[in-house]
């Protein structure tokens with residue numbers, strides 16, 4: 001479903017990704033863990049074309065993203081249309097709640113279906129309300145983001161991501177910016193998505209959650225996958241000393 005092979009990314013002289021590969025099959029929940037600056041966000045952003053890898057290949061449902069030189073030693077997508085299509089298949093939820101502040105929650109959720117995908121407005125509203133119900137925010141449908149807690153905003157962002165019926169969901173530290181008492185309600189929604197078999201790639205510092213919900217864990221260090229495997233192996237029996245030390249810092 002989603003395949004990244006040897007992804008490299010440099011910013012100027014800084015080599016942030018040095019050949020990261022990942023394969024996500026349907027229903028996989030893959031956690032990316034690693035210290036700050038190890039390249040987790042950059043990798044996730046490369047997957048959905050928010051950044052363009054300097055090297056390596058990305059295939060989504062078998063379709064390779066075509067790149068061309070951007071004239072500054074990097075690459076950019078050869079086709080804007082393809083980039084938009086790929087991006088729409090992979091919905092991203094960010095660390096900071098990024099609902100549009102000038103729209104109500106429901107308007108946020110139906111925006112992309114109506115204006116990008118061309119879904120009939122009435123149908124988008126029905127579906128949007130169903131999604132808000134799922135994340136426990138039906139009664140907040142007409143509220144503006146500023147009047148929602150961080151946890152509610154993040155659940156709203158998840159509903160909005162689901163509304164485009166993505167092939168896979170990408171989460172970049174979705175609970176890192178939340179007050180501790182609000183983390184649980186967001187993890188509960190993500191867990192429910194995992195249980196219904198959604199394909200997800202999750203950058204997280206919630207180690208016990210990652211261990212619980214994922215079927216594959218990648219530990220990044222210095223722009224490389226230092227260790228990867230099933231959660232029981234990676235968390236229970238780390239082979240790399242760096243990984244052991246990293247996991248130790250959470251106790």
Ligand code: ADP
Pocket residue numbers: 011014016034035036037038039040041042043
């Ligand atoms: P992580 O998410 O694992 O903390 P990031 O992928 O955000 O790591 O960052 C990896 C490295 O890349 C960091 O050193 C960061 O400063 C650098 N970096 C990320 N984005 C940019 C950018 N747009 N320009 C220059 N450097 C960047």
Ligand code: MG
Pocket residue numbers: 040041042
């Ligand atoms: Mg990051």
